[in-house]
Amino acid sequence: MNWHEYAIKHGKLPEWPYEISYGKENVVESDVLVVGGGVAGCRAAIAALQQGASVAVAERGFTKRSGLGGAGVDHWHGAVTNPCSKITPEMYSDTAMKISDGYTNGLARYIIGKEGWDTLLELEEMGVQIRDEDDEFKDTMFRDEETKLLFAYDLDNKHCLRVYGNNIKPCLDAEMRRLGAGVYDRTCITALLTEGGRQGARVIGAMGVNDRTGEFFVFKAKAVVVATGGGKRLGSFAPELTESQSMFHINLTNMGHTIAWNAGAELVMMDQLYVGGLDMGYAPYSMGNADNTYQGAPTVDANGVRVQHASATGTLLTDERQIFQSANPDTFVIGHGIGLGPTNTQEYSVSTLDHALNDKISSGELRLPLYNDFTLLDEKHRRLIWGLMLSHEGKTRVPIYETLSKWGFDPDKDMLQYAVTNAELLSHRSSWTGLEHSPKNWVVTAGGGGIITDWRLQGSLPGMFAAGGFPLFGSGCHGEAQTTGRYAGRQAARFASEHDSAEPDRAQIEREKRELFAPVENEGGDIGWKELNYAIARVVQDYCGRYKTEEILDLGIKRLKDLRDTEGRRTYANNPHELGRLVECFRLIDLGICYMEAAKARKASSKILGFSRVDYPEMDPPEWNCLLPISQSDGQVHVRKLPCDYYRQAPYSDCLAENYEKYTVPAKKEAT
Amino acid sequence: MNEAYLVPNPIAPNQSVCIDHDKCVGCNCCANACRTQTIMPNPEKGQPPIVIYPDECWFCGCCVGACKREAIRIVYPINQRVFFKRKTTGEVFRLGGPDSPPQTYFKPPVG
Numbered sequence: 001m002n003w004h005e006y007a008i009k010h011g012k013l014p015e016w017p018y019e020i021s022y023g024k025e026n027v028v029e030s031d032v033l034v035v036g037g038g039v040a041g042c043r044a045a046i047a048a049l050q051q052g053a054s055v056a057v058a059e060r061g062f063t064k065r066s067g068l069g070g071a072g073v074d075h076w077h078g079a080v081t082n083p084c085s086k087i088t089p090e091m092y093s094d095t096a097m098k099i100s101d102g103y104t105n106g107l108a109r110y111i112i113g114k115e116g117w118d119t120l121l122e123l124e125e126m127g128v129q130i131r132d133e134d135d136e137f138k139d140t141m142f143r144d145e146e147t148k149l150l151f152a153y154d155l156d157n158k159h160c161l162r163v164y165g166n167n168i169k170p171c172l173d174a175e176m177r178r179l180g181a182g183v184y185d186r187t188c189i190t191a192l193l194t195e196g197g198r199q200g201a202r203v204i205g206a207m208g209v210n211d212r213t214g215e216f217f218v219f220k221a222k223a224v225v226v227a228t229g230g231g232k233r234l235g236s237f238a239p240e241l242t243e244s245q246s247m248f249h250i251n252l253t254n255m256g257h258t259i260a261w262n263a264g265a266e267l268v269m270m271d272q273l274y275v276g277g278l279d280m281g282y283a284p285y286s287m288g289n290a291d292n293t294y295q296g297a298p299t300v301d302a303n304g305v306r307v308q309h310a311s312a313t314g315t316l317l318t319d320e321r322q323i324f325q326s327a328n329p330d331t332f333v334i335g336h337g338i339g340l341g342p343t344n345t346q347e348y349s350v351s352t353l354d355h356a357l358n359d360k361i362s363s364g365e366l367r368l369p370l371y372n373d374f375t376l377l378d379e380k381h382r383r384l385i386w387g388l389m390l391s392h393e394g395k396t397r398v399p400i401y402e403t404l405s406k407w408g409f410d411p412d413k414d415m416l417q418y419a420v421t422n423a424e425l426l427s428h429r430s431s432w433t434g435l436e437h438s439p440k441n442w443v444v445t446a447g448g449g450g451i452i453t454d455w456r457l458q459g460s461l462p463g464m465f466a467a468g469g470f471p472l473f474g475s476g477c478h479g480e481a482q483t484t485g486r487y488a489g490r491q492a493a494r495f496a497s498e499h500d501s502a503e504p505d506r507a508q509i510e511r512e513k514r515e516l517f518a519p520v521e522n523e524g525g526d527i528g529w530k531e532l533n534y535a536i537a538r539v540v541q542d543y544c545g546r547y548k549t550e551e552i553l554d555l556g557i558k559r560l561k562d563l564r565d566t567e568g569r570r571t572y573a574n575n576p577h578e579l580g581r582l583v584e585c586f587r588l589i590d591l592g593i594c595y596m597e598a599a600k601a602r603k604a605s606s607k608i609l610g611f612s613r614v615d616y617p618e619m620d621p622p623e624w625n626c627l628l629p630i631s632q633s634d635g636q637v638h639v640r641k642l643p644c645d646y647y648r649q650a651p652y653s654d655c656l657a658e659n660y661e662k663y664t665v666p667a668k669k670e671a672t
Numbered sequence: 673m674n675e676a677y678l679v680p681n682p683i684a685p686n687q688s689v690c691i692d693h694d695k696c697v698g699c700n701c702c703a704n705a706c707r708t709q710t711i712m713p714n715p716e717k718g719q720p721p722i723v724i725y726p727d728e729c730w731f732c733g734c735c736v737g738a739c740k741r742e743a744i745r746i747v748y749p750i751n752q753r754v755f756f757k758r759k760t761t762g763e764v765f766r767l768g769g770p771d772s773p774p775q776t777y778f779k780p781p782v783g
Contacts, residue, residue: 001693001723002686002687002722002723004679004682004683006722007679008679014712014715014724017712017713017715060707061706061708062705062706062707065705065707065738066707071732071734129783166783239728240684240727241684243727243728243729243730244685244729244731244748244752245752246730249728249732250708250728250730251707251708282752283748283752283754286754286767287754369755383779387779387781388781388782388783392781395730395731398732398733398734398736398737399733399746401781402736403745403748403767404767405777405778408772408775410773410777411777413758413759414757415757415758416754416756417754417757417764577709
């Protein structure tokens with residue numbers, strides 16, 4: 001029953017089902033506060049609890065299942081120290097940096113390489129299966145007979161594992177609660193608390209609102225881990241059309257970036273902005289393809305003619321094993337979907353379909369539509385894709401594995417149709433995503449931008465740590481998020497043990513409350529959150545899109561501020577849900593300004609960053625090959641230049657292992 | 673039939689998940705598992721929840737997994753209903769189409 005049906009049936013509006021108490025103040029104190037209860041946040045909480053810290057977790061949704069990894073996962077990247085792997089943490093980090101021209105997080109990628117496997121082993125102890133224990137895939141090329149591990153993408157180097165990750169989030173949630181975490185679900189964190197309420201000072205907690213009750217929360221903590229998800233509502237917003245087909249859900253507003261920015265922390269790579277939509281496609285994994293979870297699935301044309309696989313550099317492949325090898329024997333497949341964006345070489349990428357697919361379709365040699373023909377696989381390999389990967393990946397167990405089966409699809413008999421679109425896209429990525437239906441000027445803000453940290457994963461503000469694929473700049477996907485979460489949680493606990501708590505500034509709290517609850521008291525309000533969000537997205541699309549100049553960016557910043565100060569003051573919220581969404585919109589305005597300030601700071605264009613300036617068209621001039629940490633205080637924006645490999649320059653050692661050994665906090669199993 | 677009311681336009685998708693009112697006991701496990709408040713409890717206790725914000729549904733299926741009575745299922749938006757072809761017969765079916773074949777794939781998830 002939806003709203004219309006209820007209203008028509010009952011002749012009245014459904015009452016809000018929870019008791020509302022707008023602005024009622026709740027104070028929660030802990031050693032460590034974790035903002036965001038996804039996989040990174042849960043790992044941070046568990047690790048901090050294991051170190052003996054008391055922990056509170058503030059989560060926008062419901063920790064048992066929320067977060068981008070909440071519905072499950074099928075791959076674990078970066079487990080490079082597993083007993084079968086031929087890749088070292090140094091190779092993993094250095095290669096990520098090399099193929100990204102330095103625009104990724106070499107420091108975090110080293111930590112991921114160093115601890116990814118340990119992080120997964122701990123997960124196994126919590127009840128997540130990571131091996132072929134029933135020997136279902138015995139004698140296949142994907143399995144190591146001794147460890148029973150199953151590999152993906154690169155069968156020579158064996159550093160990416162297939163995992164049975166459907167129950168990861170319930171296991172993490174249960175462990176976190178068992179160890180005593182205080183979990184605050186349905187809490188939209190809107191600001192960090194800083195010492196004296198000053199931008200740029202030590203972080204001592206956070207504030208937020210509950211989207212069921214409208215109650216206000218003040219979290220006081222000695223250390224804070226920012227472990228929020230990514231975002232998309234800033235530039236590409238059309239939920240009625242895109243929610244079902246997106247890898248990013250509507251709660252994702254880059255809130256961690258924004259609260260860090262507003263607290264005065266330094267962010268980098270906020271100038272990595274892709275123009276072009278990701279969302280106007282089909283439900284993730286619902287259509288045929290030969291990519292990602294479907295790697296190795298055979299593809300045929302409308303007449304059943306086989307489409308060949310090709311190496312990442314275009315060599316046609318004749319043997320099935322070659323699909324899971326790198327393009328040349330001196331390289332390795334670094335991973336896929338791990339936040340590396342476009343790279344300067346294909347040599348470390350996964351295999352694709354025939355690079356001449358477009359020509360062959362144009363000439364009539366191959367006919368659309370294409371299909372995945374799973375019947376061409378032997379039963380074990382078919383089960384590996386359909387029964388393991390698709391039944392464990394997030395967003396596929398119920399939406400694909402169960403739902404398609406219920407509607408009669410049978411991979412033992414049926415062929416799954418590809419999207420009908422530009423074959424150049426089809427040969428290189430998942431057929432359900434992007435397509436050619438997205439508005440040309442949509443801006444995707446899910447680049448690698450985020451909080452810059454030291455070797456402790458501590459940001460530029462004392463007491464604020466960053467973890468996860470998004471708030472921590474350039475740092476990857478699911479396994480990476482868990483690994484950096486676990487590392488940052490230990491660091492936050494150590495920091496908390498060495499520092500006293502600080503009393504929050506009352507004026508900062510009152511300011512936040514006034515702003516937060518204004519829309520529920522605004523009786524003349526006539527603008528809802530959605531219209532405001534569309535307006536914000538339009539400004540970002542137009543003024544931070546393809547045609548950026550100094551003047552255009554200044555105009556964009558002005559228009560966002562205008563929105564906040566004019567239409568923003570006419571907004572209303574009918575209930576705590578709308579209030580939560582509206583507060584997110586106000587923070588999106590702050591975030592848009594951050595992106596535009598970062599775009600103003602880079603006076604050059606850049607290929608890897610997907611960044612274009614009409615007034616500075618030169619691509620990647622050497623003097624601009626650097627990170628540009630950006631922060632704000634007292635109404636001023638501050639930018640500096642920083643080498644991309646800052647983490648191996650003074651005061652650090654050039655040796656990654658030495659830095660790691662110096663700064664890491666050893667893991668503990670149980671709370672002391 | 674000749675009665676009408678002034679109501680807002682229908683939202684799209686109309687109903688991202690469908691709750692079977694015969695099976696549902698109104699326990700609200702699905703509403704609790706929903707990350708976005710797409711599903712909210714019915715104000716009347718024990719009654720099936722309401723799909724209040726279907727435009728916010730991520731189609732993650734966590735509500736389906738949380739339901740102990742198999743009372744809830746995903747409803748793909750019509751523009752998302754993909755096609756498949758039976759290899760032996762050449763028949764083409766649409767997800768949710770009028771002539772969908774009966775379920776034949778019952779193999780449980782690996783692990």
